Amino acid sequence: MSDHIEAAPSRIVSTRHLPRVIWVSLSWVIALLLIAFAAEAIKPYDISAIDLTNRLSPPLGFGGRAAHLLGTDELGRDVLSRLLLSIQLSIFIAFGATLLGAVLGTTLGFLAAYSRGYIEHAILALVDFQATMPFLILALSVLAFVGNSLPIFVGLLALHGWERYARIARGLAIAASAQGYAGAVRQLGARPVRIYLRHILPNVASTLIVSMTISFPEIILVESGLSFLGLGVQPPATSLGSMVGYGRDYLTTAPWILLIPATVIVLTTLAVSLLGDWLRDRLDGPAR
Numbered sequence: 001m002s003d004h005i006e007a008a009p010s011r012i013v014s015t016r017h018l019p020r021v022i023w024v025s026l027s028w029v030i031a032l033l034l035i036a037f038a039a040e041a042i043k044p045y046d047i048s049a050i051d052l053t054n055r056l057s058p059p060l061g062f063g064g065r066a067a068h069l070l071g072t073d074e075l076g077r078d079v080l081s082r083l084l085l086s087i088q089l090s091i092f093i094a095f096g097a098t099l100l101g102a103v104l105g106t107t108l109g110f111l112a113a114y115s116r117g118y119i120e121h122a123i124l125a126l127v128d129f130q131a132t133m134p135f136l137i138l139a140l141s142v143l144a145f146v147g148n149s150l151p152i153f154v155g156l157l158a159l160h161g162w163e164r165y166a167r168i169a170r171g172l173a174i175a176a177s178a179q180g181y182a183g184a185v186r187q188l189g190a191r192p193v194r195i196y197l198r199h200i201l202p203n204v205a206s207t208l209i210v211s212m213t214i215s216f217p218e219i220i221l222v223e224s225g226l227s228f229l230g231l232g233v234q235p236p237a238t239s240l241g242s243m244v245g246y247g248r249d250y251l252t253t254a255p256w257i258l259l260i261p262a263t264v265i266v267l268t269t270l271a272v273s274l275l276g277d278w279l280r281d282r283l284d285g286p287a288r
Contacts, residue, residue, distance in 0.1 A: 022278050025271035032087055032268060039088040043081040048236055051076035056254045071256050073246065079260060082238050086261060089233060090240045093150075094219045097157035098212050101219075104158060105165025106208060110196050112166070113173035123170075127163040135160050135222065143231050153223075153232060160222055161215045168211055172204040213276030217269035224265050240265050 018026075035042075051072065058064040059071040059079075070079040112123040142156050173196065220240075226232035227241030228248075235242075240261045247258030 025274045028271040036088045036091040039084040043084045045078040045081040047082045086238045086240045096154045097219050098216045100158035101162040105162035106169040109166040109169025112170045130163045176200045210280045217272045
């Protein structure tokens with residue numbers, strides 16, 4: 001008992017004294033979330049406003065004007081305004097796809113753990129198929145036959161990595177079902193849905209959340225890659241990947257069009273990955 005009492009303060013102190021890199025990563029993620037919710041209010045210009053007199057104007061400090069802090073693109077559109085809305089759309093797409101993928105994978109994983117028969121084998125076969133299928137080929141096939149729209153694009157990205165949640169949820173659900181609390185609730189007459197949602201899911205949620213922090217930057221990169229190829233977000237909407245795609249033709253004459261959104265992509269994926277690694281170490285720490 002005394003060991004537990006003495007260990008608690010040390011865990012509290014360690015959470016208050018976060019590593020500096022984690023503070024920086026957390027601050028970056030919070031700033032992006034604030035931008036995502038307030039982009040429409042804080043953008044200085046309409047993203048479709050064309051000003052050919054200021055075409056390819058460089059950012060402020062590199063010969064540009066204060067009216068366009070991050071310069072303009074090939075049509076004279078304000079890069080800062082487009083960047084803010086691109087961050088908003090990319091964050092919402094990545095969050096929605098990550099959440100949908102987690103729900104899909106966790107549901108199938110729980111179903112496989114509960115069924116333990118032909119349904120389990122079918123789900124595991126589907127998991128193995130998804131793991132071996134290159135996602136780019138799947139994306140190209142779906143977009144070619146179904147067409148592209150934002151809901152379809154988000155649903156397609158949700159298929160990226162869902163098998164990871166299914167494997168984790170199945171394994172943890174089988175382990176949790178073998179423990180006493182699940183059996184006791186089952187003996188009391190609780191239905192399977194209640195057992196899994198009210199008793200098993202809260203006990204495995206921390207591991208699933210860590211998996212989401214790992215999948216989130218992956219989906220941002222996939223979305224950026226597809227948008228770069230012209231298969232993702234379609235005009236007049238804009239995302240970080242589409243900005244990079246538009247700027248590739250002007251890399252030598254106006255590199256800021258490509259480098260600014262590319263830098264945001266790199267820093268975002270790095271920050272979320274660092275937070276995910278730190279969170280995994282924190283959650284696994286007491287068990288070691």
